[in-house]
Amino acid sequence: LPSVHSLALQEQFDTAEQQRDASNLGMWIFLVTEVMFFGGVFTAYTVYRHLYWDVFARASNTLSALIGAFNTAVLICSSLTMALAVRASQLGARKTLVLFLLATILFGGVFLAIKGYEWYEKFEEHHVPGPNFHMEGEPLQPQAQLFFSLYFAMTGLHALHMVIGVGLLAWLTFQAHRGRFTALYNTPVDNTGLYWHFVDIIWIFLFPLLYLVDRHLTK
Amino acid sequence: MPEQIESPKVYLSVFAALIVLTVVTTAVAYVNLGPFSTVVALAIAVSKMLLVALFFMHIRHSTILTKIVVAGGLLWLGILITLSLSDFLTRGWLPVPGR
Numbered sequence A: 001l002p003s004v005h006s007l008a009l010q011e012q013f014d015t016a017e018q019q020r021d022a023s024n025l026g027m028w029i030f031l032v033t034e035v036m037f038f039g040g041v042f043t044a045y046t047v048y049r050h051l052y053w054d055v056f057a058r059a060s061n062t063l064s065a066l067i068g069a070f071n072t073a074v075l076i077c078s079s080l081t082m083a084l085a086v087r088a089s090q091l092g093a094r095k096t097l098v099l100f101l102l103a104t105i106l107f108g109g110v111f112l113a114i115k116g117y118e119w120y121e122k123f124e125e126h127h128v129p130g131p132n133f134h135m136e137g138e139p140l141q142p143q144a145q146l147f148f149s150l151y152f153a154m155t156g157l158h159a160l161h162m163v164i165g166v167g168l169l170a171w172l173t174f175q176a177h178r179g180r181f182t183a184l185y186n187t188p189v190d191n192t193g194l195y196w197h198f199v200d201i202i203w204i205f206l207f208p209l210l211y212l213v214d215r216h217l218t219k
Numbered sequence B: 001m002p003e004q005i006e007s008p009k010v011y012l013s014v015f016a017a018l019i020v021l022t023v024v025t026t027a028v029a030y031v032n033l034g035p036f037s038t039v040v041a042l043a044i045a046v047s048k049m050l051l052v053a054l055f056f057m058h059i060r061h062s063t064i065l066t067k068i069v070v071a072g073g074l075l076w077l078g079i080l081i082t083l084s085l086s087d088f089l090t091r092g093w094l095p096v097p098g099r
Helices: A004-008 A016-051 A055-058 A064-090 A094-124 A139-177 A187-212 B010-030 B037-056 B064-088
Strands: none
Touching: A016 A055, A016 A139, A016 A187, A016 B064, A055 A139, A064 A094, A064 A187, A064 B010, A064 B037, A094 A139, A094 A187, A139 A187, A187 B010, A187 B037, B010 B037
C-alpha cells in the first residue's frame, strides 16, 4: 500500500494543495451533473403540479408534514456531524473522526428508517401507483397516481443516494479506524462530505415541494 | 488555497439556523399566503441551501475555479427550468389557429 505521504502528494501534482483543489473540483463537477439530474425531475414535478394543482394539493396533504419536518431535522443533524467529521480529519484526530462518521451513519440510518415507515404507510393506504391504487374521496384517480409516482420517484432517488452515502461512510469509518487519514491526507473524507451535504440539499428542496406548499389549502 | 479549519462554533450556528428555518417553513405552510406559499417555501429552501453550501461544503474557502464551476452549474439549472417552464406554463396563453 502507498504511504500516507505519497497519497498526499502524487507525482503529477506540484503541491499537496494543488492536488486537494483538483480533487475537490472534480467532486464538484460530479455534483453539478447530479444537480442537472435532479433538476430534470424537479422540472417534471413543477410541470405536472401546474397542470393538476388541485389534485396535487389533495394528494400532497395525505403526507405527514410533521414526520417530514422531523426527518429534515434528522438529516440536518447528520450534516452537522459530517461537517465535524471533516474538521476532525483536517486536524488528524482519528478517534473523533471515527465517532463523527459513526454518528453520521446513525442519523442517516434514522432518516432511512423513518422514510421506510412513511412508504409502508403509503402501501397500507393503497397510495402506491399501480393496479391497487386508490385515494379515498379523490375524483381524479389517474392524476393522483401521477403525484404519487413523482413522490416515490423523487424520494426513492433521494433514498438511493442516501444508501450509497451510508455505504461510503461505512468504508470511510473502516479506513479512518485503520489510521488511513491524517491532517496531510483527508481527501476521501472531504469529498464524501461534499456528497453527503449535496444529498441534504436535495431533501431541503424535496421537503417543502412535496409536503408543504399546499398545506394551507386543507383548512 | 491553504486549508481553512472552521471553528465548531460556526458549524453549530449554521446548524441552529437550519433547524430554525425548518421550523419556520413548516409553520408558515399552514398560513394562507395564496400563491406566495410556494415563493416563501422556496426562498427559505434557497437560504438553507446557501448555508449548507457556503459553510458545510466550505465554498466560501474554495478556489475561484470551483466557485465558477458551481455558479455555472446553477446557471445551467436555471436555463433548464426557465426554458422548460416558458413552454409548459404559456401553452394556454395564445389560441392555436384551427383548433
